[in-house]
Structures are given as C-alpha cells and as structure tokens.
Amino acid sequence: MRVLLSTYGTRGDVEPLVALAVRLRALGAEVRMCAPPDEEFAERLDGIGVRLVPVGPPVREVMRGSAVPSAEELARYRAEMVGTQFDAFPAAVEGCDVMVAAGLAQIAARSVAEAAGVRYVYAGYAAVHLPSPHHAPPPRPGWPEPEARDNRARWEHDARQVDAQYRQPLNRHRAALGLPAVDRVRDHVLTGRPWLAADPALGPWPDSSGLDVVQTGAWSLADERPLPDGLSRFLDAGAPPVYVGFGSMRPSPDVVRTAVAAARARGYRVLVSSGWADLDLSDGGEDCFALAEANHQRLFGRVAAVVHHGGAGTTSTAARAGTPQVVIPLQLSDNPYWAGRVADLGIGAALDGPPPTVESMGAALGTALAPGTRARARALGGRIRTDGAAVAAGLLVEAVRRTASARP
Template structure:
C-alpha cells in the first residue's frame, strides 16, 4: 500500500502527518508526505519520502501582528495555493492507493483522489474544527475574527462558516476541478471534511461531542516519539535549581515585547525561565543565570522537568504538555487554540489567558494559579490517560480501509 499524506500549514499540521507516515512505514507500508518545505529535512531524517508544496512558512511568524491581508492579496494567495496544490499533490499521488488530507487547508487532496479513483480520508486535529451543534466553529484571529459570544446558536454559526468557505475557496477550487474534468462542488467545507472524517486528537483532552451528524473516527493524537537528548547546556540549567517555567509559541506570531513580559512574570514569582525562540525568534535582553533561551528541543522530555508550560495552545504542544503532566497557561490567538485553552481550563490542568495582549500582571496571575500544587496534581493524574497510540491506530485503520477498497 502506498499512502500520500497531504497538508498545508505549520508544524501543528505537518507533525501529525509525519507521525502517521513513520507509523505506516513501521508497518511495512509506503508513505509520502506532501507539505510545506519547512519540514522536509526533518521528515527525511526519519526516512520519510517528502514532496514540498508552497512557499516556506518560517517568515510568517516574524510578520507584524494585527496585519490583515487585503481582499486582493487574499484572492491571489487563494488562487496561488489551490493551483500549486493541484499540480504538486496531483504529481505526488502517482502510484498511491489513498490520500489522507491533514487539516482544512489541504484543498486539492479530495479532488486529486476523485480524479484518480483512489481512497480519501480527511483528518482533523481538534474537535472544534469539525461541524457540530455542540460547539461553534473556530475563528481566524489573524483575520480579525473573534470567538463566538453565545448570542447565536451553533447551527447558524456553522451555516455561516460554510458560506464563508464557499465565498473564499469555491471559485479557485472549481476552476481547477473543471480543468481536471471534474464536476463543481457547491459545499467546499463539506467536500473537504466528508461525512466520515477522522479526528487525530486525544479523547481525554479533546473528545468528540456526541450525538453527531458526522460519523467521526477518533484515533487519538498522531505523535512521533522523540528520542533526542536534551543539550548539555539545558541539562545543566535544569539541574541548577527548582524546575523552571517554559515559555514558547512555536510557529505563531507573538506580541511585541512578550519575551521581556514573560521573564518579568516568572521573576515576580521567584521562578527561573526557559524561553523557546520559536519561529518568531524570541530572545533575552541580556544574559542572566535565571533564564535560558533555547532552540528546537525534545518537548516530550523537557516538559516532564518544568514547573509549567506557557504557550499558544496548538494541538501538538497542548497534547505534549498534557501527556507530560505539566500545568499549562495558554495564550490563544487563532483557530483551535481557543478550544484548547478552554479544555485545559475546564479539565483543571491549567489556565486560559484572557483574549488580550498579555501583561506582566496577567502572566503573573495566570502562573500563580497553575503553580498551585492542586493543579499540578490534577495535571499529573490526567497525564496517565493521554494516549500515545493514535498514529498506530490510524495506520491500522487505513490499511483496513484500503484493503476494503481493493477487495
């Protein structure tokens, strides 16, 4: 069996599909990942065949916050990515038996599978990204949207969301489908998600709400076991005192001056700090014995040795921190990050920061809450329920699916 795993997005989308590719290959199957070029070196170091699509994304985290593209810029980006995906994903699908689309921006994957007459699976990484009357659709904070305030029912919100998808994507998608000899689609999001999507999220941390109109298969989160050692410098810092607080925002943009604000909050509580540079290139103002700035790191190992994790609320970081039993402070900015902030707060394993630019005072208050021993005890207890077999479960189900299609 040969599988194409297609995704567009940052590490939060690329890491899960690479994890599934690794698991498929361990089960003796062929896997190809088609994703942005930022992750090619990492995937190939794991022995995964990789086809880059679209531009590098690293630079997006250093763009000024609050900048919203104009309608014309958005149209050009949409047309460009859809055309590029049809070409690149179409070529990468040669010899494949099934395509797995990871995340909603894999616009071309279903059409390519349809054109080739092969199987298709859509995988979401958070329940809130799939339609349900039990929750509102996610919002793109970077486009100026705000979370729902509860004044409009969820069914109406999802209908409005589907219309936004049509307005944004249907012209570009259907132009490419027509060129490929395919009929137009009238419901873009329904076409991408299908009625039988998979949910690659942990059922304890992020359960699918039932009853549901969709036939959702929740496999558990798709994670790669990280065997890398922590650097000698980091080990020395960890051993030099009490567990520090980790601050990191992965591949997202951050407010100006946030590094200084976070360090000030940690010091106000007498805590040391580790600052992950991330794609935004965060740095310390000056060297100090109570702070350490680090680059790429094994979060699975590090998070077991910190007092708390302060982050943006991406699915991967939230799941890793939950699995490590580390209390969390989430500062959401967009999309599923608001959902994970809510879940962490509701489960009692951390705190959701208000939807505003953080200050030293707001950071200090949030950290004071999560450093309570009762929160740490709850986080440690929940960690034992976080599954680590999500990618294996998905790989086995995918093998079964292809066998049925072939039979």
C-alpha cells in the same frame, strides 16, 4: 501499499503526519508527503525515508513578521494555493492507494483523489475544526467574525465564507477533470466521516453533530533525543523553572517579557524558547535560560509550568507530561479551543482576552502552580494515549486490504 499524506502549515501541522508516516512505513507502506518546501521539513522527511513533494511557498516566508498577513494577502495566498495544489497533487497521488489530507486548506485533495480513483481521508487535529453545535468554528484570519452567537448559525456563516473564497476556483478545476460541481466546499473537504487526531481525554469529540467522526488519538512519536548539555546544567542547578515558548507563532515580545517578569516575581527561574520568532529575552541573569530547540517530551516533565500559545502539539505534550499550563492564545486556528480545554479540565489557566499584564500573568501562574491544579494535571497525564498514529496507520492498511480483497 502506497500512501500520499498532505498538509500545509507550520511544524505543528507537519509533525503529526510524520508520526503517521513512520507507523505506515513500519507496516510496509510506501509513503510520500506533500508539504511546504521549508528546509527543516525536507530534512525531517529525509530522515525517515519519506519523499517530500513540495507544495506552496515556504511557511516561514508566509509567517514573516509579528503581525498576521492582511486580509488581502491571505485571500491571495488561499487563491494561489488552490491552483498550486491542482498542479502538484495529480503527479504526487499517481500510483497511490489512499490520500490523507490534514487541514481545511487542502481544498484540491479530495477532487484529485476522486479523479485518480484513490481513497481519500480527511484528518483534523482538534475537534473545533469540525462542525458541531457544541462549539463555535475557530477564528479564520482575514475573514470577519459572525455576529450570531448560536453555534449552528456561526457554522453556517463559516460555510458561506469558505464557499465565497473557494467554490468558484474549485469547481472550475473539477470541471477540467470531468468531475461534477460541489455546492458546499467545507463539507466536501471534510467528508461525512472525518478523522480526528486528538486525544480523547484532552480534546474529545462531543458527538451529536451528524458527522461520523473517527477519533484515533493524537499522532505523535516517542522522542528519545537527550537534552542539550547547557539546558541540562541549568535544570540541574535549581528548582524546576517556568517554560515560556510560542513555537512557530510570532507573538509580541512584550507578551514574552510579561511572562518572564511574572514568573520571576513568583520566585521561579525561566526558560525562553526562541521558536520561529527568534526570541532571545535573556538578560544575562542566572535565573533565565534561552534555548533554540529541545525535546519537549523530556523537557516538560522537568519544568514547573508550560506557558505557550495553545498549539495542539504543545498542549498535548504538556498534558502528557502531567505539567500545568498557562495558555495565551494568539487568536489563530485552534489556539482558543486548546486554551479553553486547559481551563475546563482544571490543568492550568487561559489568558484569552486583553494582552496580559504582569499582574494577570502572575494570577494565571498562581492558578497553574496551585496544588490542586498540579494534581489534576498529573492525573490527566496518566490518561493521555500514545498510540494514535499506530491506530490510524492500522485503519488505513486494513481499509486498503478490504478494498483489494473485494475486487474481482
């Protein structure tokens, strides 16, 4: 069995597919992955024996600076990516039995799989990426937000925006492959039976949408790496600190300074993760430690609270650790959705509004560090599943076996 996995994005987009790849290989499958050509992704895939098929520009290059690219730049990136995918995917999918594409940006994936006679599966990492009357579509950088408040109307607006960007180039490439035109690009990419790689306790699918969603649980791997010596010494030297980190995002340094000041004002030590923004706000004080990289699965169980941007992976890891969270969403993709989930579940606080001040950040920390919040976070942590990637791998292998046994 041969499987092609494909995504384009930051570490939060790539790591779930790494987990799926490991589980598939354990079941005897050969796996290759289309992903950005960033060196860290190449090294990560090489370490698990998966061949990288580089597609698109390095993500760090696209994510440069603290501001989101302009609408014109984003439109250009999106248009170029469609052509890049149609150039790269046919050779990558050759000889495969199934293709798994993660993220709406995988515009060409289903068409290339269809032309090659390969099974296609779409996967998302958050319920908010799938149309439902129970939630609005996520913000898409560079596209205007709809004025309508009704969720169905907002999803219809979203479909029109996707069509305006992608329908013409997609159908031009489909015609070249001898395939019929597509009317609704978003629905074509998602299919009527998308997979949802999110934990049912943390981010459940709300049903009642017309989609036959397969929720497998989040795709993750156990991380056995020890914590760096310097970090371990800092943790051992006092009470659990507050962790502040924004992963692959590039927040304003003022946001991070505010979080550090608010934690200190409440008497907490602070850990600042540099992330892709290369944050280093340590002022030499013994109560503040800057770290470049660490095993979050080990670390989050040793901190008082996790302050972050609302990425699916960070939210899930903190929830699994039973640690309260403060989410400062950067108004990108699923960040606001996960902020809302943290607040709704009562396992932390969300600062989804004006840039936080020391006062508002302090109040959010007060909510997160309250005894009731801690108790709810611990209780939820015991319900978070760890078998999502194994479940998904098993479903893929069984589907291919059924198809093979049905052939004459």
